[in-house]
Amino acid sequence: MALSALPYTDEEMEPVEYKIDLPTSKNTVLIISHKTLGVGTYGCGPIPLEQYRVYGKRTKFNYVISL
Secondary structure: OEEEEEOOOHHHHOOOOOHHHOOOOOOOEEEEEOOOOOOOOOOOOOOOOHHHOOOOOOOOOOOOOOO
């Protein structure tokens, strides 16, 4: 499982070359993934072997955040 909280969506960050070019954000984008591909996503190395690839599919799961 992977969790991140960022001030921008992927779509907002994609066209921007440098972080300093992003406008000020008052949002928090919460991303929760129950599977991750890991290193070697073909952008920075060879594509993972078939048995290690992760494909998107609709999934439901529950979680609790407590402070």
